[in-house]
Amino acid sequence: MRRIALWFAGTVAVVVLLFSHATSTGGSTLAAAGSQVAVSGGTSTGSGTTVTGDVAQTRWGPVQVALTVDGGTITAVQVPRYPSGNGRDQEINARALPVLVQETIAAQSASIDMVSGATVTSVGYRQSLQSALDKAGL
Numbered sequence: 001m002r003r004i005a006l007w008f009a010g011t012v013a014v015v016v017l018l019f020s021h022a023t024s025t026g027g028s029t030l031a032a033a034g035s036q037v038a039v040s041g042g043t044s045t046g047s048g049t050t051v052t053g054d055v056a057q058t059r060w061g062p063v064q065v066a067l068t069v070d071g072g073t074i075t076a077v078q079v080p081r082y083p084s085g086n087g088r089d090q091e092i093n094a095r096a097l098p099v100l101v102q103e104t105i106a107a108q109s110a111s112i113d114m115v116s117g118a119t120v121t122s123v124g125y126r127q128s129l130q131s132a133l134d135k136a137g138l
Contacts, residue, residue: 048075053132056124061085063124065104067132074108074138077101083121092118100125109133 048070055064061083068076079097083089096118103112110130114122 049136051132051136052080053128053130053135055081056127056131058083058120058124060089060120063121063128065125065128065132067104067129067136069136069138072138074105077104079125082125093121096121097125104129109138 048068050066050068052066053064055062062081063083064079064081066078066080067074068078079101082093082097084093096115099115100112100122104110110126110133112126112129114126
């Protein structure tokens with residue numbers, strides 16, 4: 001009987017320790033830092049036309065891309081809407097969106113690579129990007 005009680009107490013202690021362990025995706029630091037992701041890029045001088053793509057509904061939330069176009073060239077890209085409902089979304093998009101924005105400006109088209117680990121956001125980004133490019137006539 002004593003062995004069973006010790007085994008049970010040990011198991012409970014391990015489970016409590018596992019659930020109380022702070023992970024990199026579940027802390028208050030991430031929620032505070034991840035709510036505003038830097039997702040604009042390019043060198044907008046104030047001139048040009050801003051074209052907003054349609055909202056792409058993804059499994060994790062909406063994604064929308066806005067382009068600043070000057071003389072048929074994409075000069076800046078903003079992502080006003082992206083999945084940010086939890087810490088994991090914020091972590092993924094803090095890494096993925098700047099890469100997607102940079103690739104868009106470099107490629108000047110929707111022919112960009114997806115970001116590994118952010119497939120759902122990448123697909124939504126490309127859909128909204130293509131919509132914005134169509135509206136801009138590019």
